[in-house]
Amino acid sequence: MTTPVHVTVTGAAGQIGYQLLFRIASGQLLGPDTPVVLRLLEIEPAMKALEGVVMELDDCAFPLLAGIEATSDLDVAFNGTSWALLVGSVPRKAGMERSDLLGVNGGIFKPQGEAIAGHAASDVRILVVGNPCNTNCLIARSHAPEVPADRWFSMTRLDQNRAETQIAKRVGTGVAGVKNLVIWGNHSSTQFPDFANATVDGVPVVDAVNDRAWLEGEFITTVQKRGAAIIEARGASSAASAANAAIDTVVSLTTPTPADDCVSVSVTSRGEYGIPEGLTFGFPVVADGVGGWSVKEGFEIDEFSRAKIQLTVDELVGERDEVVKLGLLG
Ligand code: NAD
Numbered sequence: 001m002t003t004p005v006h007v008t009v010t011g012a013a014g015q016i017g018y019q020l021l022f023r024i025a026s027g028q029l030l031g032p033d034t035p036v037v038l039r040l041l042e043i044e045p046a047m048k049a050l051e052g053v054v055m056e057l058d059d060c061a062f063p064l065l066a067g068i069e070a071t072s073d074l075d076v077a078f079n080g081t082s083w084a085l086l087v088g089s090v091p092r093k094a095g096m097e098r099s100d101l102l103g104v105n106g107g108i109f110k111p112q113g114e115a116i117a118g119h120a121a122s123d124v125r126i127l128v129v130g131n132p133c134n135t136n137c138l139i140a141r142s143h144a145p146e147v148p149a150d151r152w153f154s155m156t157r158l159d160q161n162r163a164e165t166q167i168a169k170r171v172g173t174g175v176a177g178v179k180n181l182v183i184w185g186n187h188s189s190t191q192f193p194d195f196a197n198a199t200v201d202g203v204p205v206v207d208a209v210n211d212r213a214w215l216e217g218e219f220i221t222t223v224q225k226r227g228a229a230i231i232e233a234r235g236a237s238s239a240a241s242a243a244n245a246a247i248d249t250v251v252s253l254t255t256p257t258p259a260d261d262c263v264s265v266s267v268t269s270r271g272e273y274g275i276p277e278g279l280t281f282g283f284p285v286v287a288d289g290v291g292g293w294s295v296k297e298g299f300e301i302d303e304f305s306r307a308k309i310q311l312t313v314d315e316l317v318g319e320r321d322e323v324v325k326l327g328l329l330g
């Protein structure tokens, strides 16, 4: 049997954890030929609930599930891990912005960064889901300088999926036809879902939709505020769609990206498209399928887009300044 890959999920007894673990164990994260060991991290008060989740995982008798380690010890949770999915943290409530969580959640990511640096496998890759995910990713990365910057990701894929559906519905076609839809910047209400570079069934979205006012207005705000709309409707933040986007992100980063497409994921800026170096920023990314990726070149940025991108840059710079003040940056 192939050597199992260790996958860590933090906050494993939470809402997203419950939607994510069974899909990983069934092979949807790493494919039907890769056995996995799940390393599940929770805080002490949630260990009992996690025990129940582990019982359910056992009861599924997943052939690919080679082991489960449920723990509240960070070093154990990240020991030998190749994929660390950092979900565990507090979700926002109605009326809050995700950045309001920085003071509550930011502190979680310093020790996790240190434990990843100390115990993870040499090929570890990290996807931060817990909000505010871009800046939490920055915090964790700053405490793990040994782990190369290109291994750190935070999740803007849920926003991409949301944006694709809005476009497909508007045009009256399937989501599979929507390509090159990048979410620039922060997973927050300043993100810029870029319709200008996207295509639908091979036609520029701008032409297929033929309603610039809708694209510049309702389309952008619907995507930016979708998380809040779900909290308002459900009384709890998105979980199944968030877990689905986490799976999509890992799959997209581990399979070659088709030439006419990109994946939206936040990565460490190396100054591409004039974005300040070091921010964890949503870019159009292409993966080579063997662990490498790059920011896709050639996206056109007009005056409208540049102004939108600047807003989200400014917000992320502000969040970085705040975590410096909080003493959370390594
Ligand atoms: P939840 O409250 O249902 O679960 C969170 C779990 O994390 C809980 O079980 C809690 O015990 C655990 N936890 C708290 N502190 C921890 C720590 N220090 N170490 C390990 N575990 C810890 O929340 P949820 O709905 O699963 O959401 C989790 C996070 O994901 C929230 O911050 C939410 O805002 C975020 N989120 C992000 C996206 C995205 O697109 N990036 C989408 C949806 C939700």
Ligand code: LMR
Pocket: 091, 092, 098, 131, 158, 226, 227, 228, 230, 237, 238, 242
């Ligand atoms: C989402 O986008 O659904 C999550 O980030 C949860 C939230 O707070 O909006």
